[in-house]
Amino acid sequence: MKTGTIVGAGLAGSLWAVYLAKAGYKVTVFERRPDIRKAEISAGKSINLALSERGWTALREVGLDRMVEDLAIPMYGRIMHDEKAKLTFQPYGEEGQAIFSVSRGGINARMMDAAEQSGDVTIHYNHQCVDVDFENTKVTLLNKETNETIEHQSDVVFACDGAFSAVRYNGFQKVDRFNFSQNYIADGYREILLPANEDGSYKLDKNALHIWPRGEFMLIALANEDGSFTCTLFMPFENHEYSFDKLNSRDDVDQFFREVFPDFHAMMPDVADQWETHPLSSLALMRCYPWTHENFALLGDAAHATVPFYGQGMNASMEDCYVMGQLMKKHNENWTEVFKEYQEVRKPNGDALQDLSVHNYKVMRDLVADPHFLLKKKFEHR
Numbered sequence: 001m002k003t004g005t006i007v008g009a010g011l012a013g014s015l016w017a018v019y020l021a022k023a024g025y026k027v028t029v030f031e032r033r034p035d036i037r038k039a040e041i042s043a044g045k046s047i048n049l050a051l052s053e054r055g056w057t058a059l060r061e062v063g064l065d066r067m068v069e070d071l072a073i074p075m076y077g078r079i080m081h082d083e084k085a086k087l088t089f090q091p092y093g094e095e096g097q098a099i100f101s102v103s104r105g106g107i108n109a110r111m112m113d114a115a116e117q118s119g120d121v122t123i124h125y126n127h128q129c130v131d132v133d134f135e136n137t138k139v140t141l142l143n144k145e146t147n148e149t150i151e152h153q154s155d156v157v158f159a160c161d162g163a164f165s166a167v168r169y170n171g172f173q174k175v176d177r178f179n180f181s182q183n184y185i186a187d188g189y190r191e192i193l194l195p196a197n198e199d200g201s202y203k204l205d206k207n208a209l210h211i212w213p214r215g216e217f218m219l220i221a222l223a224n225e226d227g228s229f230t231c232t233l234f235m236p237f238e239n240h241e242y243s244f245d246k247l248n249s250r251d252d253v254d255q256f257f258r259e260v261f262p263d264f265h266a267m268m269p270d271v272a273d274q275w276e277t278h279p280l281s282s283l284a285l286m287r288c289y290p291w292t293h294e295n296f297a298l299l300g301d302a303a304h305a306t307v308p309f310y311g312q313g314m315n316a317s318m319e320d321c322y323v324m325g326q327l328m329k330k331h332n333e334n335w336t337e338v339f340k341e342y343q344e345v346r347k348p349n350g351d352a353l354q355d356l357s358v359h360n361y362k363v364m365r366d367l368v369a370d371p372h373f374l375l376k377k378k379f380e381h382r
């Protein structure tokens, strides 16, 4: 039987497992973390994400759109909150068009369910990839429960192990002429959970992405299914009038929200209470090439990790699966041919995603607050 290994059961890995099983492969997935379906998801790494048409297309191709649609909350546009709590709405497209807020854990769990239900996918949790052997198409895994190391061999290996990919680090980065760069931006982020009203209703319009643009920094909010919103403050780490290093005490945080986001503070006067328990996280772009070597390929963030401001990292990762699936059919599973075309086709997309993500930070935190922005945009695109 044809065999495939996937390292990482995140958003790309769990979806790709479904594609590969549908193509008749016996699939083994190794995931460093415990099974998220049994563990509490902690705040810190975007509890929800914006799913767009690229992602839906990839899900639809393997029938997963129906499995996740009940998780998706449509956002028909963005609502900007200015310093005086005045609201402005900008639609994302024509009437009825939307991007969707989905729970990261929820969509990941559904894709894992689908992979396992196929009967051809086995996911090993608490198994961390620590080495790769290109010559023999093997990966080495550390079982974090027993501390034992095992080797696993298959016909082909897919690295879906995220921005800090161990397959890339332990394998690709040791290959001659492999290019790699890692750039941290000057800003970080901290998540805040805005709870539902006591009756379970939402405190903001759930069908919009909320932005508090403040020039050099911004707060955003996306709705969760339970009436809460996951809010994220993006701001420089240091050296600015407003930066994370200035917010050192409960009073600093309280005063900051009261002054800068008054309508948010009014909805959540105890915002400062969550501050310490939600981590401050950094943001980086990783660029590399080639994305394939021997029988190994990088997918998703392992190939093109980016900053989150364009809301397309997951969508592009899902699109990697879609394109790889199309090429697998086109080249009749000749992996040399598939991999060659995959990286040639996808690398320019990865680069564009990264460039647009950086640019869109300026758009979201600053330009959307300009009343002439939409008008200017309209003329630019002519």
Ligand code: FAD
Pocket: 007, 008, 009, 010, 011, 012, 013, 030, 031, 032, 033, 045, 046, 048, 049, 050, 051, 127, 128, 129, 130, 160, 161, 162, 163, 164, 165, 166, 167, 189, 232, 299, 300, 301, 302, 308, 310, 311, 312, 313, 314, 315, 316, 317
């Ligand atoms: P991941 O989802 O990171 O999955 C990698 C998996 O590999 C994890 O399960 C990890 O535990 C596992 N792993 C790691 N190392 C090993 C190892 N050595 N061995 C075994 N397993 C390993 N994208 C959007 O499209 N829309 C958004 O709105 C959006 N918002 C975001 C907001 C924030 C704050 C951030 C940080 C990102 C956002 N993204 C968004 C980007 C999105 O999260 C990523 O692009 C997406 O998660 C990439 O999927 P992946 O499967 O490649 O990586």
